[in-house]
Amino acid sequence: MNVRALILALFLPLPALAQGFAGLGQTADGYTLPQRGAVLDFPRDHGAHPDFRIEWWYLTANLTGADGQDYGIQWTLFRNALAPGNPGAGWQNAQVWMGHAGLTTAERHFHAERLGRGGTGQAGVTAAPFAAWIDEWRMESHAQPDADPLSALRLNAAGSDFAYALTLAAEGPLVLHGERGYSVKSDLGNASYYYSQPFYRVAGTLTLPDGPVEVTGNAWLDREWSSQPLASDQQGWDWVSLHFDGGDRLMAFQLRAAGGDYTTGTWIAADGSATPLAPGSVTFEPRATTRIAGRTIPVRWRIALPERGLDVIIDALNEAAWMDTTVAYWEGPVRITGSHPGRGYLEMTGHD
Amino acid sequence: MLLSINGLGKGYDSGGARVEVLRGVDLALDPGETVALTGESGSGKSTLLHLCAGLDRADTGRIEVAGRDLAGADDATLAALRRQAVGLVFQQFNLIPSLDVGANLAFHARLSGRDDPAAIAALADRLGLGGLMRRYPEQLSGGQQQRVAIGRTLAARPALILADEPTGNLDEATGDAVLDLMLELVAEAGAGLLMVTHSPRLAARLSRRVHLSGGRLA
Amino acid sequence: MRRTALAALLSHWRRHPLQLASLLLGLALATALWSGVQAINAEARASYDRAAEVLGQDQLESLVPRDGQRVPDRVFVDLRRAGWQVTPLIEGRWARAGRAVQVYGIDPFTMPAGALPEAVGESGDISGFFTPPGRGFAAPETVAELEGAEGLPPLIAAEGIMPGILIADIGIAQTLLRAEGQISRLLLAPDQPLGRAPLETVAPGLDRLAPQETADVAQLTGSFHLNLTAFGFLSFAVGLFIVHAAIGLAFEQRRAMFRTLRALGLPLRTLVGLLAAEVMLLALVAGIVGVALGYGIAAALLPDVAATLRGLYGATLSGSLSLRPEWWLGGLAIALIGAGVAAAQSLWRLWRMPLLASAQPRAWARASARGFAALGALAGLLAGVAVIAGVYGQGVVGGFVLLGALLLAAALALPGALALALGAAERLARGVLAQWFWADTRQQLPGLSLALMALMLALSANIGVGTMVASFRLTFTEWLDQRLPSExxxxxxxxxxxxxxxxxxxxxxxxxxxxxxxxxxxxxxxxxxxxxxxxxxxxxxxxxxxxxxxxxxxxxxxxxxxxxxxxxxxxxxxxxxxxxxxxxxxxxxxxxxxxxxxxxxxxxxxxxxxxxxxxxxxxxxxxxxxDPAAVPELRRALVQEFGLPEDSMIDQGAVKDLSLRIFERTFAVTAALNVLTMGVAGFAMFTSLLTLAAMRLPQLAPVWALGLTRTALARLEVLRAMLLAALTMALAIPVGLILAWVLLAVVNVAAFGWRLPMFVFPADWLWLGALALAAGGLAAAWPAWRLARIEPATLVKVFADER
Structure with a gap:
């Protein structure tokens, strides 16, 4: 295990991306734990929560180019506290930050990764004015002073062979998952604070090896923080954020565990009203797999939510949307067919 | 008496077996006398000669050279005897390769303290070496080398000359000439000569002949 | 046919085990010294490469402050936030109470893949690495050296890290180096993102440098290694003299056998081929032994070399020696080449030898005055090369060409010079024994000249290097007194x-x-x-x-x-x-x-x-x-009244001691090689005398027969060897002094950049002369002892044998 893996092992909130990630199921001694019934406070909670162990700002976008092609981008900033309590100053700051950026076309998948520690200014998040950054990658608010800071964002990232710069404007409210933002992750009660902004209209430019492409589309921002989000037997997860053509949205995930999978999610109506799904009400059924990096990855799923009359097939835009970062996972745009056509994003971790 | 040998015995270990080479040799030699020592190959002629020169020691019996008994003599005494009383002439000449002819001729004489440059120069002329004095042994023919060897011995004026086949390495004509010269000079010096040879023709030219056979003289 | 012939040829060695031993030992010693030095050099080169590799600096470009000073952390953050994928490095020397270590502070989070030392990544405790007190990773020997040093983070021994350096988190390292918030330079990741702002607008005052292909230290130490190599080569040359002598003798002694073999129908080509194969076989055996010995020598010398390099150049060498193919293969190759060179002349002579040539061993032992003259001419030529190198030569290499030509010229001129001296002595000699002694000594010269040349090389090298070191020491101590006036x-x-x-x-x-x-x-x-x-x-x-x-x-x-x-x-x-x-x-x-x-x-x-x-x-x-007398009191007051830690002070005496210690170790290796070279030369004398002793019986037997005791002859033999050694020593003194001058005025200037005044130390020559006499006497002692004890019968046999 090299140091990156080590950092990630302590880091990634995603369930058991690899064996090394079992650390996420550790006890949270010394860290603050999410409390049922707590009220989220914005814009303060857009910022970092250093007394929690893990946290992320996670944005995905389904885009269409002026060339008519479909694209997807991912922009993620993870925060991990290596030790509870006072984070410390300068180089001694125990908050470690990691950025992941992805750009997916039907043929290609680009990605990049950044690491840094808090305390030096290399990476961090401020609530007001809102900005999240690592190196030159930034997600920064340009909202009016009285508006929610997340309602208008500028976003950029770059790797050695790709870059993007996007402007985002929210067309709906923030959405709180679970019980007003308290999101249960297992039958044992593991939980996190979890809210989203799923209503972004996006416009901007992608820079690809062949040149720049003007794009427009939808984006979805997830915010989540916790200190012990997983049960110790959970090995991975499959997560979707879906934009249906009718204007409704669905966030759903299944946490795969030896003792039984845990599935839940949130139905988001076009007006922004959100309904938490009862555990088990949504079903994930893999339909086709592909081999990537020696693993078998399901890239076509049937997802059904009978209570909403939902029965769709999601297909990866590009089966090779493999985030070959220090610890790897699959993250890419999907097309939705069936009862509710549309576009969305799929994330899968912990598949062997 | 110059050389007196009584009941001389000498043997060697050879391949585990004892070979008795000499088994009671008796011999007497007076000044001016020349004796030829003949015998088969391996009969012990050279051994007898070496014992007389004090180069080796007898097992039994007695050798006196110029009245001195060799049996009790130590290394230094034997070396002094060889310097002073005995002259050796070898079949192989055994000149000293690092010295020129002049130095070789004078070598023994100077060791014995009887150096006489005039006499040596005269001797060299007699030996026909006058023009070769600055040459080195390896630059000489066999006959020339043997003449130097004889000259070296005679220049030291020893009482007893022991010669081991001195012409054995020379062709007949050269050998005869060298022998003539040697006998002439020995006679002039009044020295005694004991010469090993296996040639009856040469032996006949000496005053007396003894034959070594079965370890005894006849 | 071949097998029979080879068996016959090899039977010679069974009959002459001593000759075989001297050939094998000579070649093995020569190979040992050469490959030992090469092993040290190879180890050092590998260490320098590893130093260059530290933290990937041999692969990565870097951004370095133009003025050579450190820059604040801010520069790193500014660069990162402008898209520059850089990682910060702080580097500096940490020293406390006489213990020191080169500290590298890194940021594991931004370190490009592959640049991070494996041990740090594998430690499994990233937060312990950068959270005070942090962790220090270092080579096991460095950890051992730093054991108990106060003020360092807990140390973790890790293989694969250069000795003498300590790797810690940048924050920890900044504190250690008392350089909070400072960065020495930044390494650039190989992959950079699109759309970065220009360097000059983000962080003016930084220069972008190419990866360090060779460490500075490799250039600095180049002269030191050339120095070692020169000594290794000298020793090898000395060894080759032995081999040449032994092979030449073996060929001469087998001339009768060669003649017989050819008379019996063995083609010349086959004979030469077989002999060449025989030489190569022997060389291979000797080479293997030599490489093994060389490993031992290198292992013994390496700690001193490492100390020298650290003291003089700050270069760190691993104290352990690894078997690197580049030097042991090189050692075998040089053994083969050396034996080939040594045998070439003999093989050539055999090739040209008429079938019915005399079977007498003549040429080897009786080289003529013409031979000496030819050597003298060659010596003159080499002296010319030396002069040209001295006048036009550049740098260290020029200096060593000058030295090599000078030494070789002196060695080649030696037999002629000795022959002249002995000839003069012979003419002046009065007594017959004296005359014979001188003549015989001169006669022996060809047989001994190779050994004497070896002795000459060793002696002049000894005088030259000794003079240089002693001059240096004298200058250095005086200079230290001037340079360190403060108490x-x-x-x-x-x-x-x-x-x-x-x-x-x-x-x-x-x-x-x-x-x-x-x-x-x-x-x-x-x-x-x-x-x-x-x-x-x-x-x-x-x-x-x-x-x-x-x-x-x-x-x-x-x-x-x-x-x-x-x-x-x-x-x-x-x-x-x-x-x-x-x-x-x-x-x-x-x-x-x-x-x-x-x-x-x-x-x-x-x-x-x-x-x-x-x-x-x-x-x-x-x-x-x-006032020097007040120093102890002042130190006490500084500790007790002012509260300064004891290890924050060092007095003049301690600094001088430290400097002189470094100095002494610097030349310890040179001294060791010097002694070894002398040993090889002594061995050359010994084997030459031993082989000559067997051949000399026919020369000595007549003298014995004419009335010298064996003891007297033996004494003369010892005297002769000592005399030759003394004469060689006398000639070695001027050569050694020229050598010293070249080392001080040419090589030192080129290698280190300073010129030293030369002082002469005649007392050292006396000592060395005594050593040379002892070497000659000892080398002759055993053959002489055997001569004194030889059976008269053996001498007598000379008169009976047909040689």
Whole structure:
């Protein structure tokens, strides 16, 4: 295990991306734990929560180019506290930050990764004015002073062979998952604070090896923080954020565990009203797999939510949307067919 | 008496077996006398000669050279005897390769303290070496080398000359000439000569002949 | 046919085991010394490569502050936030209480893949790495050296890290180096994102440098290794003399056999082929033994070499030796080549030899005066080469060409010179024995000349190197006395403490002299820039080579700079030339001072001038002038009253001791090689005399028969060997002195950048002469003892045998 893996092992909130990630199921001694019934406070909670162990700002976008092609981008900033309590100053700051950026076309998948520690200014998040950054990658608010800071964002990232710069404007409210933002992750009660902004209209430019492409589309921002989000037997997860053509949205995930999978999610109506799904009400059924990096990855799923009359097939835009970062996972745009056509994003971790 | 040998015995270990080479040799030699020592190959002629020169020691019996008994003599005494009383002439000449002819001729004489440059120069002329004095042994023919060897011995004026086949390495004509010269000079010096040879023709030219056979003289 | 012939040829060695032993041992010794030195060099080169590889610096470009100073952390953040994928490095020397280590501070989070030391990544405790007290990763031997040192983070021994360095988190390292918030330089990741702002707008004042392909230290130490190589080669040459002699003898003694074999129908081509195969076989055996011995030599010398390199160049060498194919294969190859060279002449003669040539071993033992003349001519030619190299030669290589040609010329001229001397002695000799003695000695010369040449090489090398080292030592000690006039040196822990210390010490000492310095590029190479106070300590003591009387006053007025001899020579400066300082200021050169033992360039300017140009410099070191007798009391007061830790002070005596210790170890290796070379030469004498002894019986037997005792002959044999050794020694003295002069005035200047005055030490020659006599006597002792004890029958046999 090299140091990156080590950092990630302590880091990634995603369930058991690899064996090394079992650390996420550790006890949270010394860290603050999410409390049922707590009220989220914005814009303060857009910022970092250093007394929690893990946290992320996670944005995905389904885009269409002026060339008519479909694209997807991912922009993620993870925060991990290596030790509870006072984070410390300068180089001694125990908050470690990691950025992941992805750009997916039907043929290609680009990605990049950044690491840094808090305390030096290399990476961090401020609530007001809102900005999240690592190196030159930034997600920064340009909202009016009285508006929610997340309602208008500028976003950029770059790797050695790709870059993007996007402007985002929210067309709906923030959405709180679970019980007003308290999101249960297992039958044992593991939980996190979890809210989203799923209503972004996006416009901007992608820079690809062949040149720049003007794009427009939808984006979805997830915010989540916790200190012990997983049960110790959970090995991975499959997560979707879906934009249906009718204007409704669905966030759903299944946490795969030896003792039984845990599935839940949130139905988001076009007006922004959100309904938490009862555990088990949504079903994930893999339909086709592909081999990537020696693993078998399901890239076509049937997802059904009978209570909403939902029965769709999601297909990866590009089966090779493999985030070959220090610890790897699959993250890419999907097309939705069936009862509710549309576009969305799929994330899968912990598949062997 | 110059050389007196009584009941001389000498043997060697050879391949585990004892070979008795000499088994009671008796011999007497007076000044001016020349004796030829003949015998088969391996009969012990050279051994007898070496014992007389004090180069080796007898097992039994007695050798006196110029009245001195060799049996009790130590290394230094034997070396002094060889310097002073005995002259050796070898079949192989055994000149000293690092010295020129002049130095070789004078070598023994100077060791014995009887150096006489005039006499040596005269001797060299007699030996026909006058023009070769600055040459080195390896630059000489066999006959020339043997003449130097004889000259070296005679220049030291020893009482007893022991010669081991001195012409054995020379062709007949050269050998005869060298022998003539040697006998002439020995006679002039009044020295005694004991010469090993296996040639009856040469032996006949000496005053007396003894034959070594079965370890005894006849 | 071949097998039968080979068996016959090889039977010679069964009959002459001593000859075989001397051949094998000679070649093995030669190979051992050569491959031992090569092993050391290979180990050092590998260490330098590893040093260059530390933290991937051999692969990665870097951004380096143009003025050679450190930059704040902010520069790193600015670069990262402008898209530059850089990782910060802080580098510096940590020293406390006589223990020191080169500290590298890294940021594991931004370190490019592959640059991070494996051990750090595998440790499994990233938060422990950067959370105080942090962790220090170092080679096991370095951890052992630092055991118990106070002020360091907990140490973790890790294989694969260069000895002498300590890797810690950048934050921990900044604290260790008392350089909080500072970065030495930044490494650039190989992959950079699109759309970065230009470097000059983000972080002006940084230079982008190519990866360090070879470490500076490899260039610095090049001369040292050339030095070792030259010695290794010298030893090898000495060894080859033995091999040449042994092979030549074996060929000569088998001439009768060669003749017989050919008469019996063995083709010449086959015979030569078989003999060549025989030589190669022997060389292979000797080569393997030699490489094994060489490994032993290298392992024994390596600690001293490592200490030298660290003391002199700051280069770190692993103390352990690994079997590297480049040197053991090289050792075998050189054994084969050496044996081939040594056998070439004999094989050529055999090739040309008529079938019915005399079977007498003549040529080998009786080379003529013409042979000596030919050698003399060759010597003259080489002397010419030496002169040309001396006049036109450049640098260290030129110096060594000069040395090599000189030594070889002297060696080749030796037999002729000895023959002349012995001939003269022979003419002057009165007694017959004396005359024979001289003549016989001269006669033996050809057989002994190779061994004597070897002895000559060893002796002159010994005199030359000895003179150089002793001259250096004398100069160095005097220079140290001048250079270290201050009685006590102190380093405060913080700037604030330094200020208090200054106030506290001022009334308690005669003078307080700042020792403040910065580092930066001067004339394209990293140099040290010191500031000096305007104090008579400097004008009274400082060892100046060039400069006006008012040098110190001009420095104080910021009107000039002085540089050390190394920099002066390297940059080819003259008084008055401009000296550009890091940061852009230019000062005229007003003086040059000697600075032995320092591989780096150095500039001194006035202290006010230095502070004005580098306001952020470290101001914590001071030299204290006081009554030497008051030093212990002052130290006590500093600890007890002021509260300065004991290890923040070092007195003059300790500094001198340290410097002299480094000096002594520097030449320990040279001395060891010297002794080994002498040993090889002595062995050459011994084997030559031993083989000659067997051949000399026919020469000695007649003398014995004519009335010299064996004991007397034996005494003369010993006397002869000692006499030859003494004559060789006499001739070696002038050669050794020339050698010393070349080392001091040519090689040292080229290698280290300083020239040393030469002193002669005749007492050392006496000692060496005694050693040479002893070597000659000892080498002759056994053959002589055997001669004294030889059975008369054996001598008598000479008269009976047909040779």
């Amino acid at each position: 006590l040196y102190v380093t405060a822990r913080t700037e604030e403490e330094a200020t208090r210390l200054r106030d506290w010490l001022t009334p308690r000492s005669d003078a307080l002299l700042p020792i403040w310095r910065v580092e930066g590029p001067v004339f394209g190479q990293s140099a040290e820039i010191y500031g000096v106070a305007d104090h008579r300590t400097y004008s009274d003591n400082w060892p100046m080579l060039l400069g006006e009387a008012d040098v110190w006053a001009r420095l104080a007025r910021a009107e000039g700079a002085i540089v050390n001899e190394q920099l002066w020579r390297r940059a080819g400066l003259r008084i008055g030339d401009p000296v550009p300082l890091p940061g852009g200021a230019i000062r005229p050169l007003v003086g040059v001072y000697s600075d032995y033992g320092n591989p780096r360039g150095q500039v001194i300017i006035g202290i006010a001038d230095l502070v004005a140009q580098f306001p952020d410099l470290d101001r914590r070191r001071y030299a204290i002038r006081t």
